[in-house]
Amino acid sequence: MNAFTRNPEFRRNLWLECSPQRLALMPLVILLALFVIGNFGPDNDEGMWGVILSLSVVGFAGLTIVWGCVQAGNALRHEFSDGTWDSQRMSNLTPWQMVWGKLLGGSFYAWYGGGIFLLTALFAATQVEWRFIDALRGCLGLVLLALLAQALSMMKTLLFWQRRPGRTQGPIGAIGSLILIWFLAGGLFSFIGKSYRVKMTQGGIEIFWYGMEMGVDFMLLSLFVLVAWVVAGLWQRMRRELLLRNRPWWWLAFLLFWISWSAGFFTREAEKVWTFFFAAWAALTWMSGYALIFSEKKDAAFWIRFRAAWKRRDGELLQHLLPNWIVSFALALVLTFIALSLSGSGSFFRGLLCLVSLTAFVLRDTAWILWLNLKPGARHPDGAALVSLAVAYGVLPWIDARLFLPMMNVKRRWWSLSSWDFSSNATALALAIQILFAAVTLWLLHNRFRETFGKGPGIRDR
Amino acid sequence: MTYQARPGDARPAKRVSNDAPPMICVRQVIYDYPGHRALDGVGFDLPAASITALVGPNGAGKTTLLRVMAALEEPMYGSVVIDDLDIWTAPRQAHRFMGYLPDHFGLYRELSAWQCLCHAAHAHGMDGDMAEAMALWAAKQVGLLPQLEILAGALSRGQRQRLALAQAIVHRPKVLLLDEPASGLDPEARADMSRLMKSLAAEGMTLVISSHILAELDDYCTAMLALEQGKLRAYQQLDALEERQTRLLRLRFSALPDDADDAFSGWLAARGWRVVETDRQAAALLLEGAADADAQKRLLRELVTTGHDVLEFAEHARNLQDAYLESLQDRRKNQAQCP
Structure with a gap:
């Protein structure tokens, strides 16, 4: 307890959250609600204790996941909007103190009520034929899920702030929060729902991971590791706010964990197992790269700073500033190359050509997104990039396939790379066009960079 | 209760003699916003225990400079050394002996003033009785x-301004940076602020205070830094100003003499007085000359x-505003001479 009260941030949150009246009110309201609904509420197969168990779980979810998420996000959001963030950044608080002080302190009252619900759920579960150890596992799962949701909510707030300093979350961010909560609540109820209870009493849930049958303990362990990664991510982001320099290895380590863990749920036994694994990992890494390039800060101010660090040959600062999407795309290219090489359906040369094509593809998209972001006075550059890419990859090919190809009585455009027939001249030409597109967008980006950096005397001149 | 500093704590700096190394050294600082250079090669030295006014029009780069310091x-380029520590090599260490008051107060409105101050002390590494x-x-x-028992939001x-200032000095920083500290204060509160600034400097703190209302700073500043369009236009010790004040005379006539420009100026020069400024509208002259x-x-x-x-025949007190405007005029004259 000493560690808790010695953390100034946690203590400040306790001052804000815990008045004697509030502390007395919460158990009174919860116990009264459980008593009334348990005795006079709807019937349940498992009797009064079944009702109390369900109500306790819903109450816990409502308090710690829904309200807890809001509170955890607010622990940071209020610092930004009330202008107290600068004094926090100039304090002696360590990033770790800040993270857990805000994460647990900001939602302390929600945890207080959630703890009471958890005790009633635990007791009610033992009354409806649950083994105590299974009930305990269920409660642990709930706690980890709530922690994960709150940490994600806080991470979202921090990322939003770092991407657009000076602005707190708007309506789109709020919608994002609701989707997050809905998603987690869905997971929660499937986790502790009736099927879980039935299967629990019959010996556990069936989960397949890389073709292996896993149990509830695997799920609990997974949740624990996910919570640890999100908290580690918060810690890294908080270090950035507190002017401490990060290394890109953290993101790379997380990425390797994430793709290894999540690909396990999509893979089944196949003839070419390793090809399939690498393909799944590559696909997930590509997705992470595209998600990051839209979510990370990449405006002109960022590139001015990056360029200044480059000119000073400040390797430590460059590592700190290195965008995570570059790490993701680099790893994605490597994984794709390995997957193609292992597929055995072509030569090494074929794999290399694919790699060149994919590199050109990602360079083109990246250059286009950055070009839009570096436009002076651009209002919603990422929205514009999303729409233009959706049109380029979705709408235009669809129109082409439905309208023009039937009119010309051909099945496929000659420049399409979808056939992956690297022996034909048409494919070589298609590859050349791919490279040309990349070169054009890179040229546009180069000009935009020159416009951005061309203002005033250069730093190198000094 | 008396404060006893722990070893390694941020302690107030001692007053130093003029030949001591400066407390703050800013060198060639460049800070860019997209399409706009906010600070362009700004550099200066400030002695310990000084109170420096950071002045300039809106958008001159004052707040950016304070935030960089x-x-x-x-910054994209340049260095800031405070008390022999390059702050960008160890910013967290530098924060231990710096206080900063932003132009918004930055208070926890739902905490009492006492809780705000205790939290600030705890957050600076103090505990228990010491905090x-x-x-x-x-x-x-x-x-x-x-x-102290009133909620910050109810002050x-x-x-609230004073509470924010108290939060900024609770760890007794060696350097205190204040962004528009007196804006919106009534005359009595400004007088209190002036007394407080002097007493903090007397304790050895080095203060840099930004404002675009120069009358606020006139009372207690010992030096002036003038910024314009991200460039340092002037750095002036105001001790020199005080010396000059006694030598300035303001004369006002019912109408300016016809020969005010040439013959009258010559007549005055023969008696040891130089015309510094001519205000034709007010029919007034500002003279510089013998002090006795x-x-x-x-x-x-x-x-x-x-x-x-x-x-009218009176000694004229040259204030910060005069010095600032004079520095701008000098620069514009130089620009006109060297296009």
């Missing part, structure tokens, strides 16, 4: 002892006996 914004002692010291310095604007009272008496007598209708 506070190690809150990293309370420092919170009390800071409250006393800003004259907030009677309001008046002036009181006899010379002034002689001048007045001769003016009257030569038939000039003198309506």
Whole structure:
């Protein structure tokens, strides 16, 4: 307890959250609600204790996941909007103190009520034929899920702030929060729902991971590791706010964990197992790269700073500033190359050509997104990039396939790379066009960079 | 309760002699916003225990400079050394001996003033009795002892300003950076602020205070830094100004003499007075010359006996605003001469 009260941030949150009246009110309201609904509420197969168990779980979810998420996000959001963030950044608080002080302190009252619900759920579960150890596992799962949701909510707030300093979350961010909560609540109820209870009493849930049958303990362990990664991510982001320099290895380590863990749920036994694994990992890494390039800060101010660090040959600062999407795309290219090489359906040369094509593809998209972001006075550059890419990859090919190809009585455009027939001249030409597109967008980006950096005397001149 | 500093704690700096190394060294700082250079090669040295006014029009780069000096914004180029520590090599370490008051107050409105101060002390690494002692010291310095139990959100604007200042000094920083600290304060609160600034400097703190209302700073600043369009236009020790003040005379006539430009100026020069400024609308002249009272008496007598209708004859106090405007005029003259 000493560690808790010695953390100034946690203590400040306790001052804000815990008045004697509030502390007395919460158990009174919860116990009264459980008593009334348990005795006079709807019937349940498992009797009064079944009702109390369900109500306790819903109450816990409502308090710690829904309200807890809001509170955890607010622990940071209020610092930004009330202008107290600068004094926090100039304090002696360590990033770790800040993270857990805000994460647990900001939602302390929600945890207080959630703890009471958890005790009633635990007791009610033992009354409806649950083994105590299974009930305990269920409660642990709930706690980890709530922690994960709150940490994600806080991470979202921090990322939003770092991407657009000076602005707190708007309506789109709020919608994002609701989707997050809905998603987690869905997971929660499937986790502790009736099927879980039935299967629990019959010996556990069936989960397949890389073709292996896993149990509830695997799920609990997974949740624990996910919570640890999100908290580690918060810690890294908080270090950035507190002017401490990060290394890109953290993101790379997380990425390797994430793709290894999540690909396990999509893979089944196949003839070419390793090809399939690498393909799944590559696909997930590509997705992470595209998600990051839209979510990370990449405006002109960022590139001015990056360029200044480059000119000073400040390797430590460059590592700190290195965008995570570059790490993701680099790893994605490597994984794709390995997957193609292992597929055995072509030569090494074929794999290399694919790699060149994919590199050109990602360079083109990246250059286009950055070009839009570096436009002076651009209002919603990422929205514009999303729409233009959706049109380029979705709408235009669809129109082409439905309208023009039937009119010309051909099945496929000659420049399409979808056939992956690297022996034909048409494919070589298609590859050349791919490279040309990349070169054009890179040229546009180069000009935009020159416009951005061309203002005033250069730093190198000094 | 008395404060006893722990070893390694941020302690107030001692007053240093003029030949001591400067407390703050800013070198060639460049800070860019997209399409706009906010600070362009700014550099200066400030001595310990000085109070420096950072002045300039809106958008001159004052807040950016303060934030760079506070190690809150990293410049693209240049260095800031405070008390022999390059703050960008160890910003967290630098924060231990720096205080910063932003132009918005930055208070936890739902906490009492006492809780705000205790939290600030705890957040700066103090604990238990020491944190309370420092919170009390800071409250006393800003004259907030009677309001300690009131919620920060319920305090008046002036009181919130003082509470924010108390938070910034609760760890007794060596360097205190204040962004528009007196804006919106009533005259009495400004006088209190002036006393407080002097007393903090007397304790050894080095203060840099930004404002675009120069009258606020006139009372207590010892030096002036003028910024314009991200460039340092002037750095002036105001001690020199005080010396010059006694040598300035303001004369106002019912109408300016016809020969005010040439012959009258020559007449004045022969008596040891130089025309510094001519205000034709007010029919007034600002003269620089001998400091002694006899010379002034002689001048007045001769003016009257030569038939000039003198309506006003008074020593003129040159203030910060005069110095600032003069520095701008000098620069514009130089620009005109060297296009």
